[in-house]
Amino acid sequence: MKRWIERQKNVIDFTLSSLFRRKGKNAALILVYTLVVFMAASVVFFTHSIREEASILLKGSPEMVVQRMVAGRHELIPMSYADRIKEIRGVSGVRGRLWGYYYDPVIGANYTLIVPEEGQLNRGEIAIGQGISRTRLAFEGGTLEFRTYEGALINLEIKKVISSESELVSSDLLLVSEDDFRRLFGTSRNYATDLTLKIRNPRELNTIASKISEILPDTRQILKDEILRTYDAVFNWRGGMMIVILLGVLLAFIIFAWDKASGLSAEERKEIGILKAIGWETSDVILMKFWEGMVVSLSSFLTGTLLAYGHVFFTSSALFEPALKGWAILYPQFKLTPFIDASQLSALFFLTVVPYTVATIIPSWQAATVDPDSVMR
């Protein structure tokens, strides 16, 4: 065993010396390789963690949302619809949800206004998310001015700033009492934005949804499962931005592998020829090339993965932020919880290290089986 280890170390010594002879080229190769792994690993870590977090958080979403559609658009729903839905067997509760958007011309951003259940806020009081507080420099005890649908100005007092820990769900929220909501938008008490349902048995969801569409044909039903799948779809590998980044990474890899598999440089062929001439076996040459592939790919893989972890979980994916932010003014500042596991790492390993190592060995094996004399010429 000791002899075997010593042999491997000798080969690694030789491989490293050989790599050092072409310092510039190999350093550039390792740098680019590390960047490719870094990018792929960042995407995998980020998407997996946000998907996982979304699936946990949105478990609290309503079982079903019923919205009224008029000419293909979402409209306010009459509260009489709630009474008709309540009669359906299996429905244990219906609540009229009041929510909407308020465009604030001062900062040019949309707030999401939500009326919480009764008793949480009095008339004239609001609670705001951290994003609003940060952008408007508005804090507890202060007031914010709003323009009602009639053009009148009203001041609402900030009773609370929602904790920064929940920014991922609350950054742009503005909680307001029902009275103030109706005062702002002029909506009648007989209408709500949409209805949320509580269902006794989740297995009856689809049956209840089809019953609702039968008795209220101008409504659409959004099930919790669809909400969860929505987030699963955007951060899955086929999602918009992910596929673009992963395609770039894949193309970079194809160029790598093609460069390696298309053959060795004249210098490398000569080196193999000399090694064979001085008594190296074909298996020794392949072993050397295997270690060469491992030195490059393993160090790039490990460094790239560690850097990606730091990027996603310590800098809050600073490189992805501009893409996610778009033109948003109220962008949440959140730190993702690292939902990572060995399966993501092994997928990355098999996608990056294995193809590269194989692509290094094959042309070397071809060169090593040729007569040394012809290789050196």
Place this chain on the structure above:
Amino acid sequence: MRKSNVFLFYLALNIILLLVMFTHASIRRQTDRESIAEKERMVRRLELTDLCLFTEASYTRHWSQADLHTPFQDSPMSLEHFPSGSILPPPPTLRKMNETVD
């Protein structure tokens, strides 16, 4: 020091860091458990349906509630022009078929 030893040391160091990474992730999951539960309670209490990720347009903010008019939100001829529109595929609600049509 032999070059092979330097390389093996570097490899070992990286593997240790990788293990530290997993340990850190596991500790963070434990410590974040309460804050995730708190966020989940907030979602339940306020009956939220979406994450606050894309706030640039009202319809990308509540994307699971988007309707078929979303791409033409601002005018009938206006195609989607917000950057997050290129990231977001249509939600499953808009793609589902309630009944077979043939």
